[in-house]
Amino acid sequence: MSDHVQETVSQIYTAESRRVLATLIRLLGDFDTAEEAMHDAFRAALEQWPRDGVPANPRAWLVSAGRFKAIDVKRRLSRFDSLDEGEDGDGRKILGTVDPEAWADKETVEDDRLRLIFTCCHPALAPDAQVALTLREVCGLTTEEIARTFLTPAPTMAQRIVRAKAKIRDARIPYKVPEAAELPDRLDAVLRVIYLVFNEGYTASSGAAVTRHDLSSEAIRLGRLLVDLLPEPEAMGLLGLMLIHESRRTARTSASGDLILFEDQDRSLWNRAFVSEGTRLVERSLASRRFGPYTIQGAIAAVHADGRDAGATDWNEIVGLYDALLRLNPSPVIELNRAVAVAMRDGPAAGLAIVETILDRGELREYRLAHAARADFFRRLGKTTDARDAYRRALALTKQEPERRFLEHRIAELGS
Amino acid sequence: MKYACLVYLEPGKLHAVPDAECAASGDNLRQRGQLVAAEALQPIDTATTVRVRNGKVSVTDGPFAETKEHLAGFYLIEATDLNEAIQIASRIPPAREGSVEVRPVRALQP
Numbered sequence: 001m002s003d004h005v006q007e008t009v010s011q012i013y014t015a016e017s018r019r020v021l022a023t024l025i026r027l028l029g030d031f032d033t034a035e036e037a038m039h040d041a042f043r044a045a046l047e048q049w050p051r052d053g054v055p056a057n058p059r060a061w062l063v064s065a066g067r068f069k070a071i072d073v074k075r076r077l078s079r080f081d082s083l084d085e086g087e088d089g090d091g092r093k094i095l096g097t098v099d100p101e102a103w104a105d106k107e108t109v110e111d112d113r114l115r116l117i118f119t120c121c122h123p124a125l126a127p128d129a130q131v132a133l134t135l136r137e138v139c140g141l142t143t144e145e146i147a148r149t150f151l152t153p154a155p156t157m158a159q160r161i162v163r164a165k166a167k168i169r170d171a172r173i174p175y176k177v178p179e180a181a182e183l184p185d186r187l188d189a190v191l192r193v194i195y196l197v198f199n200e201g202y203t204a205s206s207g208a209a210v211t212r213h214d215l216s217s218e219a220i221r222l223g224r225l226l227v228d229l230l231p232e233p234e235a236m237g238l239l240g241l242m243l244i245h246e247s248r249r250t251a252r253t254s255a256s257g258d259l260i261l262f263e264d265q266d267r268s269l270w271n272r273a274f275v276s277e278g279t280r281l282v283e284r285s286l287a288s289r290r291f292g293p294y295t296i297q298g299a300i301a302a303v304h305a306d307g308r309d310a311g312a313t314d315w316n317e318i319v320g321l322y323d324a325l326l327r328l329n330p331s332p333v334i335e336l337n338r339a340v341a342v343a344m345r346d347g348p349a350a351g352l353a354i355v356e357t358i359l360d361r362g363e364l365r366e367y368r369l370a371h372a373a374r375a376d377f378f379r380r381l382g383k384t385t386d387a388r389d390a391y392r393r394a395l396a397l398t399k400q401e402p403e404r405r406f407l408e409h410r411i412a413e414l415g416s
Numbered sequence: 417m418k419y420a421c422l423v424y425l426e427p428g429k430l431h432a433v434p435d436a437e438c439a440a441s442g443d444n445l446r447q448r449g450q451l452v453a454a455e456a457l458q459p460i461d462t463a464t465t466v467r468v469r470n471g472k473v474s475v476t477d478g479p480f481a482e483t484k485e486h487l488a489g490f491y492l493i494e495a496t497d498l499n500e501a502i503q504i505a506s507r508i509p510p511a512r513e514g515s516v517e518v519r520p521v522r523a524l525q526p
Binding site: 122124170171172173174176178182 | 417496497498499502518519520522
């Protein structure tokens with residue numbers, strides 16, 4: 001019986017702890033107090049539920065228990081401070097009459113989750129702090145887990161989170177979903193955090209493994225949550241983009257951990273369910289006519305996923321989508337990607353000309369993929385010496401083990 | 417809650433925003449009950465830095481730190497939270513020429 005209840009509590013923790021936390025932050029007005037209260041509440045559940053049975057609405061029970069635990073702590077503290085709870089601002093926030101039924105109300109609880117996301121991704125917080133705080137508070141990762149995935153010492157990561165929470169408290173960053181006028185900018189910040197988490201998982205910029213699965217799936221979970229809570233076109237576009245990329249996970253590395261280029265991937269290994277879900281999301285966003293850069297990137301990924309093999313890809317459409325993306329979001333990296341698509345449509349010489357222009361402007365000179373693309377164009381043009389030099393330049397700039405092996409392999413293929 | 421909005425400008429841009437526009441923006445904030453105080457400052461060459469070390473007063477010419485943008489003025493505003501403070505700061509005219517640092521005010525401990 002007691003084992004059974006423990007199992008139930010642990011399941012409820014997984015399913016509900018983030019919702020309970022989000023609501024407690026609103027009720028108690030402080031991240032640390034809310035976290036402590038939530039843990040107290042789950043501890044109380046472990047003690048009381050085996051005796052009294054699992055309540056009908058565990059979430060409401062936990063929120064209520066957490067709130068009373070926090071009031072208890074506050075009371076004990078205030079005895080020392082001789083503060084009158086009725087007069088004290090914080091005390092009133094805790095003790096104010098809140099209808100217990102309202103805590104379980106689905107809409108309020110989901111609003112709390114959205115408040116939590118927007119607060120963690122507030123642009124007044126440093127970008128790396130936004131990412132850390134989101135993974136910690138919204139996804140429920142431990143500080144140690146976050147530190148490990150970002151290859152950062154745990155104390156540094158802990159500092160980052162503590163500092164962010166202190167800023168939320170001291171500068172009074174509100175626990176609010178932004179108003180309509182602010183929403184587009186604030187949503188951008190949230191999407192940026194989610195995509196950053198995804199990319200950190202998908203193309204780890206350093207380290208042995210090409211992909212770090214956990215972070216990508218956390219990002220997709222976040223993306224799904226956001227689309228559920230706030231079905232804005234760009235949120236759908238980003239989720240679609242991530243799903244289509246994620247569909248190729250097993251196809252993009254060999255059993256020995258080597259990179260497999262897109263055109264050489266075994267397409268039967270792609271996760272078809274992800275591709276079609278992603279494509280549907282991108283189409284919905286495009287139909288809204290209020291889409292942005294994530295949706296266009298999702299559309300590009302969808303076109304790539306569409307062809308039976310790389311030869312059947314509609315490169316003309318892809319070049320057109322890159323043109324649209326560049327208009328919205330001028331960036332040399334996007335120009336580089338467009339150059340690769342142009343090379344597929346018009347031949348390597350056309351791609352090379354674009355890359356040379358970008359490099360002549362002084363941009364992307366330290367960007368390994370610019371040199372790798374240039375090397376590939378030279379190779380396809382039969383200019384072996386130039387190709388080798390460019391591959392070596394890319395090799396000198398890469399920090400990722402499988403990429404290094406891939407480039408070394410290419411250099412070896414060219415002979416000496 | 418009170419926030420200080422510290423306006424920073426490059427020396428060449430001190431008069432990029434007409435005084436009349438700054439005055440109007442201040443009046444507007446005052447009418448909404450969001451302004452506690454606001455002043456524009458004389459250029460950086462008028463600054464004097466004062467330090468007290470071991471009871472001795474030292475006075476030096478110029479600002480404490482050498483930076484490209486200098487403190488050109490300040491607003492002390494009243495806002496419910498940082499979002500509102502950011503909204504107000506974004507309407508301070510010199511924000512489009514230089515930058516505005518928004519800092520919450522700290523209550524002194526008794």
